[in-house]
Amino acid sequence: MSTSTKPPATEKPGLLYESSAKIQSRRAQGRYARLRVLAMLLLLGFYYLAPWIQIGDTPLVWLDLPHRRFHVFTLTLAPQDLIFLTWLLLIAALTLFFFTTLGGRLWCGYACPQTVWTEAFIWMEHLAEGDRYARIKLDRAPWGAEKILRRGAKHLLWAGFALFTGLSFVAYFVPARELFPEFFALQLSGWPLFWTLFYGFATWGNAGVMREQVCKYMCPYARFQSAMFDKDTLVISYDQKRGEPRKSVAKLGGLPAGDCVDCSLCVQVCPTGIDIRKGLQYECIACAACVDACNSVMDSVHKPRGLIRYTSAHEEAGQKFRLLRPRVIGYGLIWAALCVGFVVAILLRTPVQFDVIRDRHSLYRELDDGAIENLYTLKVSNETSAAHRFKLSVSSPDGRRFLAVPDSLLVGRGEAQALTVSVRSQASDDEHEEEGLHGIHSLKFSLVAEDDPKLQRERSASFIAGEAHD
Template sequence: MTERIQAHDITPPSPSVGLYAPRQNIYTRAFEGLYRRVRIGVAALLFGLYFGTVWLNWGGHQAVWWNLPERKFYVFAATFWPQDFVLLSGLLIVGAFALFFVTVYVGRVWCGYACPQSVWTWLFMWCEKVTEGDRQQRIRRDNSPAHLGKYLRKTLKHGLWLLIGFVTAMTFVGYFAPIRELVSEFFSGQASGWAYAWVAFFTLATYGNAGWLREQVCIYMCPYARFQSVMFDKDTLTVAYNPQRGEPRGARKKGVEPLAMGLGDCVDCTLCVQVCPTGIDIRDGLQLECIGCAACIDACDSVMDKMAYPRGLISYTTEHRLAGQATPWLRPRLLGYGAVLLGMLALLASAFALRPLVALDVSKDRALYREDAQGRIENVYTLKVINKSQHAQEYLLSATGLSGLALTGETHLSVPAGAMASLAVGLSMAPEQLPAGSHEVVFSLRDADDDSVQVDTPSRFTGPSTP
């Protein structure tokens, strides 16, 4: 009888991989440089627009105001109604193509300099530095045992974060409810429950996004990081490290010639990693997490200056340029996006310029028809006239479509600036003149002082099924 040999599985067990990786805290280091100054300037401009515009008045109302109860949107001298929201769609499409064009040309410059998530995160990081110190101090304090000074500093930091979040939330809600009345009623306890709820929500949203989530929003939550790869090409300007010049890395003293030690220009100081708000090492190449803020460029240039090396080891460059090839600025993809963007801008500008400053909405009464005192067949309509201009206007109303049609009711009306007037009118015809069934009629509204301003709205006139 043949004896069987016992088999044993000697395959080493595979390492356990969790579904979620633990988050590594990022402690950014303070730095100076050209791109930091540019970013501060852009942030100051954006903060000025966001926090300042809401306090401006124009024509007796807040200059920029989403008046939701009255369904009106004020933008300085222009008033937009729900009928104009197609223009908002056009504006969003133009914004999307502008982002595509900019991304093809200069990469994620929007993320690094103008995205609200980035701008507020840099502000929160500054608060962190002011209250808890620079990078090494924060690391030591977080690893130290609990003590009163540690918690006092953290309490002050979170207090500043909440204060910034509160001011941000009040300003945002102030674009939907007049900011002066909102602030007065909010602190006097007279604001609506919704006002308190929305301010609380946006305060916590700002506090959570810029204070706690930070780079997690850019890496995992923002879709832009995902679809940017389909827009990048080898001529897109991105933040990149030059490995031909920097490798091999290694520490050395100042004044030592790198070639004599068999080293490149990178001293392996890791400052580029320490200043990165998403915690990546730019020397590993182009990465999804890079937001193009150029903090690593400023940090690296400062080291190059100290070592008396040329700047630009990390720089805004392209893949072709790193490979020693020319970078054509006018290329098919860029020209295509540019052409579409210009076309969309022209169409949007035309739509704004040709936007009628008066709107007429006609609703027919649910009753099919009735006979008036003279025995005429009459249909009743409710008209809503919207004056989109910033001045009171006089309008003349008429109706056409059937021979012998008579309009009863107010035909000369005055509508205040940016207001809507509602009125009931009737159309009547003699029974012998009225064809059987339902027929189209057109209500025409024109400016009493300017015949070029006119709007026509069709409706139906219903009579007996047999004449």
């Protein structure tokens, strides 16, 4: 008697890594799609136009690294104004916290550079290769003349736009009216050329090739956003009670169908490829493309809009939505205080930096006429948009007279100068006053622009006139 044995069933080994399928998203039409396009045009328009706009002969935004001057709108900042940059970063962080608590990932959906540039690259891809179904068909088709032509046209558009993006980025450091002519004359070299190609390649790779992979695997914001969410934060959600069971499931089970017709358009328009009907997921960037797609379907089947909509956990549970709550009020007050403080600090800021450093190599020197001389190094930085001649004066709280040589200096626009100044005690006929000059005295240096008295700064220093007499 023979027995046969079946080979043991083998399980398919699991993969430690599996590349994700390429996402070919469909273009959505609707209110939120128009808002995204408007945001893209405004943000990209400012990015590309700002280096070309000039106030006088200075670009609107110019980070002049060789001269260590940062021109932002009508302000000229120096490295010692780093406090303002820190202040702006704090305002940006609180802005992100505040609006995330209110409206979820609004930054990701409408203003993030990755989202904005990806939107532009998808538009160019649609122009070269057609709509979603045409692109899927092109992916499956063998390589031929049409595929090479369409793919080549797409990458040519991407490369040109990415190169223009890299040049525009470098134009914030090198004036655009100098950079672009040099580039098209093939005279651009060194660091400007390197950074142009580097940021152009980064734009092409991030917005054209990686796309949603940047949001899903590289961006940390998706991971810590839940720390800023609460039960009243607006998120995009699918109404399970109203939509289920879906039409296809209801047909199989003989059940009354919900409003969801299971068309999968919400998945097709999603730039990260998720199914919002499975609940809120960290890959969701809150672009609301699924909301537009679902609303258009609800209109076609004569159902109310809002099957997929902006809502909150409390609203979904039938509770009242609260706009003002402790976290929002706290973020809002701190954010408002930082914004007001920044504006006040900018308005009260004097665009002249002035510092006095005493020469420690020579304590003092007695001159032939009996006067005593001290040497100082004055550092003056003119952060205005025009050259100024400054008048220098020295005074003492005890009424003694001092003379500064030289007593004026010319500082050009955006320039910084270091000047050695001799401060001398003026000779007096009063012997008792001469004797009292010995010791250490306090001085006040005053610097005033001759053509604009509002530009003035003061600094204190010590004047050494020998050892004090008992």
